[in-house]
Amino acid sequence: MRVLRRGDGGPAVAEVRATLTALGLLPPVIGTTDAGLFDQPMEHAVRSFQQQRGLITDGLVGPATYRALRDATHQLGGRPLAFMVSAPISGDDVLTLQERLLELGYDAGRPNGLFGAQTEAALRNFQRDYGLTVDGICGPETVRALRQLSPRARGGRPVLLREQERVRKAGPRLRGKRIVIDPGHGGADTGLSVGGVNESDLMWDLATRLEGRMVATGMESLLSRGPDQCPTDEERATFANEAGADLVLSLHTDSNASPHAQGVASFHFGTGNGSTSTLGEAMAGLIQRELAMRTGLKDCGSHPKTWDILRLTRCPAVRIEIGYLTNADDRARLSDPGFRDVVAEGILVAVKRLYLLGENDQPTGSFTFADVLAHELAKAE
Numbered sequence: 001m002r003v004l005r006r007g008d009g010g011p012a013v014a015e016v017r018a019t020l021t022a023l024g025l026l027p028p029v030i031g032t033t034d035a036g037l038f039d040q041p042m043e044h045a046v047r048s049f050q051q052q053r054g055l056i057t058d059g060l061v062g063p064a065t066y067r068a069l070r071d072a073t074h075q076l077g078g079r080p081l082a083f084m085v086s087a088p089i090s091g092d093d094v095l096t097l098q099e100r101l102l103e104l105g106y107d108a109g110r111p112n113g114l115f116g117a118q119t120e121a122a123l124r125n126f127q128r129d130y131g132l133t134v135d136g137i138c139g140p141e142t143v144r145a146l147r148q149l150s151p152r153a154r155g156g157r158p159v160l161l162r163e164q165e166r167v168r169k170a171g172p173r174l175r176g177k178r179i180v181i182d183p184g185h186g187g188a189d190t191g192l193s194v195g196g197v198n199e200s201d202l203m204w205d206l207a208t209r210l211e212g213r214m215v216a217t218g219m220e221s222l223l224s225r226g227p228d229q230c231p232t233d234e235e236r237a238t239f240a241n242e243a244g245a246d247l248v249l250s251l252h253t254d255s256n257a258s259p260h261a262q263g264v265a266s267f268h269f270g271t272g273n274g275s276t277s278t279l280g281e282a283m284a285g286l287i288q289r290e291l292a293m294r295t296g297l298k299d300c301g302s303h304p305k306t307w308d309i310l311r312l313t314r315c316p317a318v319r320i321e322i323g324y325l326t327n328a329d330d331r332a333r334l335s336d337p338g339f340r341d342v343v344a345e346g347i348l349v350a351v352k353r354l355y356l357l358g359e360n361d362q363p364t365g366s367f368t369f370a371d372v373l374a375h376e377l378a379k380a381e
């Protein structure tokens with residue numbers, strides 16, 4: 001689809017306007033003159049929507065924003081929901097269904113608004129337990145039953161606890177864990193390119209440093225792309241899912257119109273309305289802490305986002321934006337191979353901490369690669 005921006009007009013703009021109006025973000029237009037114009041109030045409404053949804057707040061309507069807008073128009077009960085293998089149904093109604101099933105104790109997987117096999121399995125279990133027709137279809141009868149049942153105590157965030165339980169059962173060892181390292185961009189897509197430094201090359205180099213350390217500690221690490229390839233985020237997520245990854249780490253650098261913007265930030269799946277990958281959040285927090293402590297980069301925090309690489313992966317996924325290439329200090333740091341070793345070590349230690357889950361409370365920044373290796377070797381005996 002064409003990216004829509006301020007100043008554009010036509011039926012596609014009119015459709016987006018109608019959606020924003022239905023969501024209460026734009027007042028209804030009186031008369032028809034402005035109905036198809038992407039004006040300033042509409043741009044403001046798009047930004048508000050993007051902010052609510054954890055999308056990049058750029059005021060443009062591209063594929064991700066368009067999809068989120070379309071998803072937002074669906075309310076539970078408005079249409080029947082079922083698992084369509086060839087074209088999975090997505091929308092806020094699916095998200096509500098997943099959250100409702102989770103509240104009731106059914107493992108519908110990560111609430112991501114996408115009706116997949118796990119959502120269907122959870123729905124069937126629910127239907128069986130409540131004496132409904134077990135067809136895996138969320139129709140009027142099922143919606144009524146879901147509405148009648150009062151949720152259990154909220155706040156337990158069962159999906160997160162379940163993810164956490166899985167990690168706990170797997171034990172504190174790194175050995176046997178399968179990590180997908182996802183160096184951003186690649187091939188013809190260099191990502192950011194400032195002063196002869198390409199994001200894609202830097203992240204490829206960092207990924208290989210990380211890969212080496214992970215292999216040394218007994219983890220299986222897979223790269224989501226070759227040096228000259230640039231799969232879409234969807235393809236990267238599919239790769240991780242098909243590989244049965246335990247964790248996905250996506251590596252990028254950031255940019256800003258201001259040369260003063262600098263620092264490191266981490267992102268995990270979350271809608272910003274309380275639906276969050278608990279483990280992703282924990283992983284992002286650990287990585288953020290280690291990197292801020294070890295690298296001297298400004299700490300820009302960790303945040304929930306609904307980006308494809310986070311949304312479509314079934315395992316916890318974290319995207320790290322390591323420094324701003326548009327900032328001279330950050331760029332100089334990133335250009336130094338020794339610095340990239342420090343980053344790789346920080347990420348490795350954060351992964352180790354995730355699997356230790358608080359069992360080993362060495363202060364942030366003090367755990368070394370050698371410590372991790374020694375710990376793994378001791379466990380292996």
Ligand SMILES: [Zn+2]
Nearest residue numbers: 184191252253
């Ligand atoms: Zn990037």
